[in-house]
Amino acid sequence: MTHKKWRVLATGTAVLVAVAGCNSAVTNSADDKAAAPGKPTKVTIAIPASSAAASFIQLAVSAGLTSKLGLDVTLNTTIPPANTPAALVSGSIQAAALTSTATQASGKGIPVVNVVNTGSHAPFVMLGAPGIKQISDLSGKSVVTSAPTDTPGTETQQILQAAGVSSKAKIISVASVPGRSALFDGGQADAIYEALNLALQDAAKRPGSTIIGDNQGLPVTPADGLAVTKTYLQQHKDTVSALVKACMQASNMMKNEPDQAAPYLEKIYKLNADEVKQFLDRQQKSLVVTGQPTDEAYSNQADLFNKQPNQSVQWTTAKVQASWDTTLAAQADQELGFH
Incomplete structure (x- = not known):
């Protein structure tokens, strides 16, 4: 069941700590092969509350794209962004829709990677x-x-x-x-x-x-993606592949079939039709349906990170790119034919 309870947290940079007791029906090592025939695989994904920056996965769940691919997805809105890498490593969640946070964590040696990119600018x-x-x-x-x-x-x-x-x-x-x-x-x-x-x-x-x-005047960056641990990716490729495909299908729906996406977005975000149209008009400009960032996006992300105050990592294009594994996205791009 999706968590609706939000917590007001202290100002400042949070310390990465293992997250426990997040009240989710989580499956740490939900073995793809362990699920009974025809029974969906349970996956818990952290998203930043009801932010439209996670619209690609929220729409995928609401429109039934994930269930059609054999997934039973729980969206957890209670974990603050800074804690999601630790929650991924602990296994209390299986994926997180927080692109920059995952890249920053990877730069500090935490074994997480982004597996799909659905935007060049978050909305x-x-x-x-x-x-x-x-x-x-x-x-x-x-x-x-x-x-x-x-x-x-x-x-x-x-x-x-x-x-x-x-x-x-x-x-x-x-x-x-x-x-x-x-x-x-x-x-x-x-x-x-x-x-x-x-x-x-x-x-x-x-x-x-x-x-x-x-942010439309800013350089393009990998914006809306999904992160998993390297271990989870290795052990559960079928599950991750299904997530990647569902995210890409949702991105394509918003970009090329907005009338189909609109009713779901109205319910998800409690917006009226005019507000959803405004959202989609803005979002369409930056949606990515291939699932993969460009080399330019990696380079721009490194530059933006380096301009931030108190950076402990010197970012390069290669270091940002190392926090991504879009192999499954490339395969899905060929299968879905969106490009």
Whole structure:
């Protein structure tokens, strides 16, 4: 059963620790061969709350794409991004929809890899409080975002830098989605960098707020992907392959069959038809249906990481690329014929 309980977590960088007792019907080593004939394989996947940055897997589950491929997927929204690599290694989850976090963990020697890429930009936007009309207005203001190792945190710094206000704005890093929204909705932050569906909801809660920017002007990077441990990939290729195919099918649905995807997205994110159309219009520009990042995307990701403050790893294109294994995505691309 999908976890709906969200926790407001402390500000700052979380320490990677093993996650226990996450109240999931987890299957640490759900052996593909152990499942009874015709019985679906159970898989638990961590996603960042109800963020549309995980739309590729949320849609895959809601539209029945995963079940058609023999999977019984539980989406866990309670594990903070910084803790997902440890949760993967401990086996309390089998996959996680947190691309940048997995790459950062891999760079520190944690054996996780991203296996599919479904976007060149996650659907994030900068939402300004009433009276703020452009990014440059954030000079002397506060911006709430995620940790520097997450995609929102990484991109927030670059967006502010491009507007010449990165050293003039106060960045508040908060680990949880509801925590960030609470600060913005409560008037304790002047802007929030958040997934589009959440920004639309936050704008409704704080009338007069407007979207003042997004990440479309940033270099393309591997944006929306799925991470597993190297061991799980080796031992459960059939399961991972099914996940990869379902994610690619969902990405293709949003890009090329938006009318089919829209009703599911309305229910998933509790948005109206106009809001879902806005989401899909933005999302379509950056959706990837081949499942694989480009060499340019790897290089750009390394550059963005290196520009982040307090980086403990010197990133190169090769180091970013080493955190990916898209062999199954390449095979699925040929089988599905999306390219």
